[in-house]
Amino acid sequence: MPKSKVKREKPRERFSYDPTRVLTKLEEYGKRVLEDIKSGKNPYFDIPMRGLNNVYFDEKRRVIRMGDKLSRRYFLNVAHARKFMQTLLIMAYVKRLVSEGKHASLREAYYANKHTIPGTKENTFEDQRESDPIIEDLERMLGVLREEMHLTADRRGYIYGDIVIRDGEDEFNTSKLGMGGWAVPGTVEHLHFVEVNVDYALVVETAAMADRLIEEKFPKKEKALIIATQGQASRGVRRLIHRLHYEEGLPIIVFTDGDPYGWYIYSTIKQGSINLAYLSDKLATPEAKFVGMTMDDIKRYGLENVTEKLKGIPPNKKGGPTGDYKRILEEMEYPWFQNKEWQRQLKMAVKMGVRIEQQALANKSLEFVAKRYLPEKINSGDLLP
Template identity: 50%
Template sequence: MEGQTKKLVKLGKDVETRIFDGDNPFIELPVRGKRNVIWDQKAGLLGLGDSKSKRHFINVAHAKKFMQTLLVGAFAKQLMDEKIHASLREAYYSLKHTIKESKENTFDEQKESDDVFVDLEVALGILRDQLHINADRRGVAAGNVVIKDRGDIIDWSKLGSGGWAIPGNVEDLSIESVDADFVLVAEKNATFDRLHEDKFWKKHNCVLVGTQGQAARGIRRLIHRISHEYKLPVYVFTDSDPYGWYIYSVIKMGSMNLAHASKELGTPKAQFLGLTISDIYEYELENAAIRARDVDIRRAKELLKYPWFKHKAWEAEINLMLKKKIKAEQEALAQRHLKFVSETYLPEKIEAGNFLP
């Protein structure tokens, strides 16, 4: 039995033992939610604090959630036994039933089962991906990387203009070889396509990952794995706006919602390559800049409050944005000329090590 399955079975056995001993069975869970999210400055990661709670069976307020937790656990066990995977939504529909001789549903909304999967992930200290639950997929990869996945040997350098579609769950693949000096993560599809067509990853010996907006769980885990298993630096390239900077921060230190999984999903050594607000002036992109909207201003002020943005360099950039009230997209670099991003901007920034922390 694999480690993950063992942990899950132990949770069930503990409940069973307590029942046979005539005790009130319970499951112990670290408290999630913002109150128990901590910023681990040393690790450079978000994490959970020490607060724990117990979910009891014989407790009117807990009983339904207790039942749901066991149903979800049994479902995950079945997936692992059958060696198949399910999305959160498939899991919800699979688990949703009307309890016999009642009008009570096991689950009424997907949010209920989603939450319990996270509970289980936290309680067991394993990723829900390892419980065979897939996150939604997004993202694309190219470069001198060879992976093995479902028995196929896949060479990311030989996939034409398309690239390899990153799945929602990257636990079962093995990264066989990586011939690269760094990982470059790009927010926009158009940027991925530009760099891919310009053979950036070939010329600059890197792995190219496109996130298509906020990085999905599979992408974050894949960046983490490549970077950790092959000791590679990671440079993140987003729009010059608070949303882009937030995308970067989630890749680097994790998110509040999944703070318990930051160690597996985050990449603390990731660095921010650009776009910065300073870049707009440095690279003469003023005519391609966009006026910041109220929501951008509000988000920028929020970023200033996060302890993980409390660096002089970041504060200077965010304050510059607030002062100038502008932002810019990655594609703004096309105003200089189409290949400016691949031939000038990125090589200059990387060569100079001109990153934000």
């Protein structure tokens, strides 16, 4: 069998984590507020607006981007005062976290800043639904990731392959940890990639499939790093994928179930999401490619007997489209799926009315996915854009 033609590319970004950057920005903003107060002005923050109105698809870079609409938040404005106070509270908290080298979860940040304002019955925060948006505001306002502010996201996912990571004082090879692999932490900003002895990274939706590939020694034979997302990719995993691609030149190949949920996982890794448009430059990897499962795989590999029916009502039936059908039709509208290959796949799915899972390949044999399916498709470049 020919060696994989997928090779590392030239890195285009450098390790850029610098905790002092956040502190400098926070101090700038803090000083301006103080000066405004001293000179009798009404202090304010300019915060880029959230929502669809301030989001666009950057055709050149091929990522979802935030526009330049701003919303001004004043201290001396009855409608703004509470949020102004909350913004300052969280800014002070972040300053303390970063200065002390500590991290907090979103929930901890909420609990830590919830208190009753002395002399009143007013709480600073009533609910995490009040503190989370303030943190998003700060990401947009300061142009930094939540993780750079030491506010950690939920963690999920693990990796396995011949790369050496340095995390604090520890250095380890993620292919020397038995069947387990390395659990990806919530924050990956500070990681150093000491050695990268793989040709590409294969991002895998299900843990069962990742474990199959590990058992078949796929990572060693194909010089691949396995990244198991365990469903929708966590922010940590998405940032890790981005860093491995841009800082280490690793091509990213995504392997999900052939269904609207799997394609959405791919979509989020590739282009970012609308909610987090302002982070696309740091979280998205538009050069990622998709290996499967595709609708063509069903016929090509004789999997007709192991498809599953799509849920919901098809578009041409009364009451339709709903369920899976509705999601597929929505995906057909995504700017990054506006190409012949993806339109064809998505149309086929609606027409055939079926989905096909990664694990359905076990119908051929357990080895099939590692010995034939993936090497065949990856080496011949049979990938979707």
